[in-house]
Amino acid sequence: MPDPVDIFGLPLAGADPVSDDDLLAAYPWPEARAWVRAMMVTTLDGAAAGPDGLSGSVSSRADQRVFNTVRRDADAVLIGAGTLRAERYTPMRAKDADTERRASAGQRPAPIIAVCSGSLDLPWELPVWHESTCQPMVLTARGADPERLATAREHADVVVLDQVTPQAIIAALTERGLPRIVCEGGPGLLRNLVEAGLVDEADITVSPVFAGTEHSPSTKALPQVTSFHLAHVLYGEQTLMLRYLAEGEGR
Template sequence: MWSVDAAGPPGTELDDEALTGCYARSTQPIVRVNFVTSVDGAVEVDGYSKGLSGPADKRVFGILRKVCDALLVGAGTMRHEGYRAVTLDEPRRAWRLARGLPATPTLVVVSASLAVDPGAPVFTAAPVRPVVLTTAAAGAPPGLDEVADVVRVGEREVDLVAGLAALRERGLDQILCEGGPHLFGALTAADLVDELCLTVSPLLAGAKAGRISAGPHREGGPVPLRLRHSLLADDLLLLRYTRVA
């Protein structure tokens, strides 16, 4: 993987230490969103995001998980993409422990209806007890309280502002959202997105697939972003954008 601009002189090859520096933890609480898309804007190929990914994207995926406090994901995406318990390899755990962080980040699942399986390994095998953000109206499936902390924010829709506040009360300041599109859209509509890490895959997927963002309309117009770096790996382009201060 090579730097194209701000991450170093053009053509600089990045090792894991340098790549971690490109995605360093913020000094402020942030919500960072990570997505992969085709050149023509598709969020998946044949129904799954892995059809757009590649080794460099997976490498950045691992770095982003290493540096976050909490991994935020919608329940539908968790089921569809077949999430397992969030774990890190030994070097990444050691990196976190050396900086006073828990060995693994906390999984946070967003589910308005609590349509989750408490017996799934994503809960039962989790090294850190997951959190589920849900609504007051949702009925909890039997056994969920035994494997996760259920936080109710909002009556019939998850109040993401209150949900993020609850996470930050737990010390979870660096939040990484991996989707899906409806959760990304809801975060954008609520003006909660601070960073977007976007991998552009060199594919034309056609018009059938959806976009990386879906759901409610955002009032107030588009959010201006600034490109912080661009990385190139073969024909895969990895971009990091932050909000304009």
């Protein structure tokens, strides 16, 4: 019989609540290199979206607080086209509270939304394209439809890659001075980044709800399971906010 594994209980009451500054400090960015931080919410039954097909319906105020905090010091918010089509992102604007800190770190005033899309079939009517503080970026592939490419160029800073591979996406962002990357999904893009070994950190929220998985995209199996180790557990509003680091990451 192997030795039983140690299991620990968490105090679920009695601790002091964390401040916004504590929360920001709990999600540090390394100075020396690019860092890809994936942020996703999952339900108790493993759904990535609720009955309305959106992640917001399985999120909570606690999840949103962490989500918004983690974005504050990011250079880029990276999403797949499927997420933009479903979630219809709103403009990302600079916040007064972050202006000085971002400027002194040499960052742009607000994170840039970066959307990966081969098809360029994107919701161009969204205000996110023209009302964000920094112009959004679209990463696409050589061979994209010329008409759609022209439309994309009216709305975004378009980066044309040989192929929209995970390696090319992350290299394109870091070469443009955007090494602090929050990838907000969806599951398809995240799966491919994990397969490429490019996810340094997985910040996963477990929402205390069941939703059914009908509206959650399924992803192709990875060649092998990819392990992460637990860096912290936060909780609030019956919700767990887990911070996992890739094997070998010391932070």
